[in-house]
Amino acid sequence: xxxxxxxxxxxxxxxxxxxxxxxxxxxxxxxxxxxxxxxxxxxxxxxxxxxxxxxxxxxxxxxxxxxxxxxxxxxxxxxxxxxxxxxxxxxxxxxxxxxxxxxxxxxxxxxxxxxxxxxxxxxxxxxxxxxxxxxxxxxxxxxxxxxxxxxxxxxxxxxxxxxxxxxxxxxxxxxxxxxxxxxxxxxxxxxxxxxxxxxxxxxxxxxxxxxxxxxxxxxxxxxxxxxxxxxxxxxxxxxxxxxxxxxxxxxxxxxxxxxxxxxxxxxxxxxxxxxxxxxxxxxxxxxxxxxxxxxxxxxxxxxxxxxxxxxxxxxxxxxxxxxxxxxxxxxxxxxxxxxxxxxxx
Numbered sequence: 357x358x359x360x361x362x363x364x365x366x367x368x369x370x371x372x373x374x375x376x377x378x379x380x381x382x383x384x385x386x387x388x389x390x391x392x393x394x395x396x397x398x399x400x401x402x403x404x405x406x407x408x409x410x411x412x413x414x415x416x417x418x419x420x421x422x423x424x425x426x427x428x429x430x431x432x433x434x435x436x437x438x439x440x441x442x443x444x445x446x447x448x449x450x451x452x453x454x455x456x457x458x459x460x461x462x463x464x465x466x467x468x469x470x471x472x473x474x475x476x477x478x479x480x481x482x483x484x485x486x487x488x489x490x491x492x493x494x495x496x497x498x499x500x501x502x503x504x505x506x507x508x509x510x511x512x513x514x515x516x517x518x519x520x521x522x523x524x525x526x527x528x529x530x531x532x533x534x535x536x537x538x539x540x541x542x543x544x545x546x547x548x549x550x551x552x553x554x555x556x557x558x559x560x561x562x563x564x565x566x567x568x569x570x571x572x573x574x575x576x577x578x579x580x581x582x583x584x585x586x587x588x589x590x591x592x593x594x595x596x597x598x599x600x601x602x603x604x605x606x607x608x609x610x611x612x613x614x615x616x617x618x619x620x621x622x623x624x625x626x627x628x629x630x631x632x633x634x635x636x637x638x639x640x641x642x643x644x645x646x647x648x649x650x651x652x653x654x655x656x657x658x659x660x661x662x663x664x665x666x667x668x669x670x671x672x673x674x675x676x677x678x679x680x681x682x683x684x685x686x687x688x689x690x691x692x693x694x695x696x697x698x699x700x701x
Contacts, residue, residue, distance in 0.1 A: 358594070359410045360403060363422050363431040364396040366415020366534070394561075395435050395481045395585035402596050409594070417533075419448050423456055426475045426588045434588040435481070441582045441695075443510045449586075450645050454655045457613060457681045458648065477611055477684025479587035479604075482691040486581070487512055489572035490539055490563050491555035496571060501528045503538035504557040512557060515575040536562040543568060582695065586611075586684070604687035608662040609640060611684050612670075614677035615647050615655055624676070625656075631672050632658075635665030649678075 396413055403409040416422045419436050426434040437446045487508055493499055502516075509516070509529055520527055532538040535558035543566050545551050556568070563570045587593075616624050632639060640659040647653040660666065662685065673680055 357410050358408060359412060360400065360433065360594070361412045361414055361431040362396050362400055363414045363416050363425040363434040365419055365422060365435075365437065366417065366536075395437070395483045395583075398481050398483060399433075399435065399479065399585075399587055399602065402602055403594070406596055409596070419446075420452055423452055423588070426590070427456075432589065432591075433478075433593070434475075435585050436588065437583055438480075438586045439584050440485070440507065440511070441580060441584075442576070442578050443507060445643055446507075447645070450643060450657060453613060453657070453683060454645055454647070457683055458615065458655055458679055475588050475590045476682075477586045477686055478589045478592060479686050480609075480689050480692075481585045481587065482689055482695065483583050483585060484581070485511070485576060485583050486560065486574045487535075487557050487576045488560055488563060488570045489515075489555055489575050490542070490558055490568050490570050492542060492545075492551040492568060493553070493555065493571070495552065496555075497523045497525070498552050499523075499527070499555045500525055501530065501554045502557060503530050503532050503541050503554070505533070505535045505538065506531045508535060508557050511576050511578075511581055514577045535559055536565065539563060539566045539568050542566070580695065580698065587686075588684075603690040605690055605693065607688050608685055609688055610660050610662050610666065610682060612658045612660060612680065612682055613655055614658075614673070614680045615649060615653060617676055617678050619653055628656075628673060628676050631669050631676070632660060635663075635669040637661065637663060637665055637669055 400411050404411050414425065414431055416425060416434075422434040422436050425431045436449050436452075438449050439445045487504075489496075491499065516527060516529075519525075532541065535556070538556035539558045539562040542551070542554060542556055545554060555571075556562075557575065560570060560573070614628075616628065618624050629639075638661045640661060641657075642659075643657040644654040645657070647655045670680065670682070
């Protein structure tokens with residue numbers, strides 16, 4: 357039996373850990389933590405239905421720990437959150453890609469090359485995110501304190517605003533390291549008054565794990581609220597019959613990063629974009645983060661649809677950029693195409 361070790365941003369009960377409610381159930385020791393939507397389990401649930409594989413899930417305390425785990429061979433695959441449909445990029449993940457794949461020594465000596473890291477992005481997963489109002493309170497009008505992960509606040513703005521207006525109260529919002537941790541804090545409250553006045557916003561799985569009831573379900577502002585996760589690995593995923601949440605298309609995407617060589621030259625970014633255009637390459641996204649080379653210099657992240665012209669374009673780009681890095685190449689999930697065809701809600 358092949359053992360597959362999967363690192364994810366923990367603890368159990370976070371959105372990195374939950375699983376789709378369309379799956380068939382699991383036969384491993386973490387089955388107790390089965391939830392409703394999950395990046396790690398969506399990606400690997402098909403393997404649990406095959407007697408040749410055993411899955412071990414390894415919760416990590418931070419996104420950086422997910423990078424370290426795959427780099428140090430403490431796991432076979434690692435899953436990180438990358439962007440959310442409601443509030444955009446997970447900035448920390450971009451910064452970690454920069455820190456792991458862009459190298460200051462090469463930037464300063466102006467060496468141009470494509471760097472092959474010891475792990476790459478090999479797959480993506482889209483997880484529907486549903487936040488819930490979780491509390492022991494028997495009178496929700498008494499709630500004056502809410503715990504949750506920082507990203508949740510902006511995804512539930514409308515709910516929070518209406519809740520404060522309807523109940524004529526001002527909520528104290530307290531950040532936690534994860535949504536699961538937010539619910540765990542509720543279990544540690546020692547007085548009835550604290551339990552009546554305190555709530556968390558988190559996943560249904562977190563509610564089930566910690567035994568705190570959901571009082572209001574799906575409180576997110578947008579019904580299509582979805583987080584995209586990337587799978588890091590040093591080798592391709594083993595071949596196995598995939599479930600619905602795991603189906604991929606034949607279209608591929610590459611994630612690139614670079615720093616512009618002559619940052620102050622007029623039209624320098626346009627020259628780089630023109631290379632992609634000349635080779636009929638369609639860019640899905642372009643994002644910038646501060647670089648390590650100096651103030652007001654930026655690392656660019658580009659996702660480009662792969663076609664025959666990509667390798668030639670990358671070669672041409674070497675003269676225009678510093679430290680061009682191909683972070684990964686992967687087949688697009690079929691869920692991507694399903695979501696972009698859905699009407700806006």
